Amino acid sequence: MANTNTLAAFWPCLFIVIALFYGFRLAISLSGIRRYDLESEIGHSLMAIGMALMLAPPAFQTPELIRWNISLFTLASLWFAGRLLVHRPLLTILTRRTDGERATLKADAIHLFTYIGMAYMFLEIASMALSMTQTAIYLNCSFFVAFAFLLLAYGREISGALQTNNIDWLKLGADLAHLCMNGVMSWMFIEMISMSMRMGAL
Numbered sequence: 609m610a611n612t613n614t615l616a617a618f619w620p621c622l623f624i625v626i627a628l629f630y631g632f633r634l635a636i637s638l639s640g641i642r643r644y645d646l647e648s649e650i651g652h653s654l655m656a657i658g659m660a661l662m663l664a665p666p667a668f669q670t671p672e673l674i675r676w677n678i679s680l681f682t683l684a685s686l687w688f689a690g691r692l693l694v695h696r697p698l699l700t701i702l703t704r705r706t707d708g709e710r711a712t713l714k715a716d717a718i719h720l721f722t723y724i725g726m727a728y729m730f731l732e733i734a735s736m737a738l739s740m741t742q743t744a745i746y747l748n749c750s751f752f753v754a755f756a757f758l759l760l761a762y763g764r765e766i767s768g769a770l771q772t773n774n775i776d777w778l779k780l781g782a783d784l785a786h787l788c789m790n791g792v793m794s795w796m797f798i799e800m801i802s803m804s805m806r807m808g809a810l
Contacts, residue, residue: 619663619792626785627656633778642778647697651684651719652785658726659792662733674734681727688720718758725751725793732800745804752797759790 630653637644658677661669690698695713728747732739739748766783769775 620660622788623656623660623663623792626788627653627660629781629785630656633782636778645697645715647687647691647699648715648719651688651723652782654680654684655722655726655789656785658730659789662729662796663792669733671734674730678727678730678734681723681730685720685723685727688716688723692716692720721754722789722793725755729793729796739800740804740807745801748797748800748804752794752801755790755794755797759787759794762787762790 630649633644634646634649634653636642637646637649658681661673661677687698692713695716728751732744732748738744762783766780766787769780769783
């Protein structure tokens with residue numbers, strides 16, 4: 609039982625560490641030492657905290673907190689949908705800054721998809737009856753395939769980075785964080801699919 613409890617505590621702690629890592633990258637960007645996309649760094653920190661909550665014991669998953677996360681990641685999805693449309697960080701537009709890096713379509717599309725997946729997963733946690741519907745089963749399968757594809761893509765990215773002479777450790781850390789996030793999301797959607805199949809067989 610002690611080993612089970614330790615394993616259960618490991619995953620939330622891991623994602624808290626990931627949130628702190630992105631907080632560190634955000635601090636570096638704000639200090640001017642190195643430029644990162646501020647909105648992405650904040651979004652990654654929020655995502656890591658959200659995943660820590662997903663993996664926390666049920667006692668921590670209060671209905672109010674889950675509803676708050678559904679709203680938060682829905683708003684994040686809308687924000688990155690706006691970024692995708694204008695192809696530029698919205699923060700630089702709203703603050704009239706001219707030094708913001710232009711967003712890439714690929715990165716913003718991945719962020720948009722991931723935030724939608726987070727909002728949807730919290731919605732399923734809030735209503736287990738929803739996960740039993742046929743539409744939800746199809747969506748769960750689609751999300752699993754997409755997150756598994758991203759998992760393999762980041763694994764390939766990490767493998768390539770490790771073969772270079774000059775490793776960018778902060779980028780490598782971000783890729784490892786992406787690998788963990790996509791791996792856990794793939795696993796959670798597999799769990800949802802398995803639960804739906806078990807319930808359907810009863």
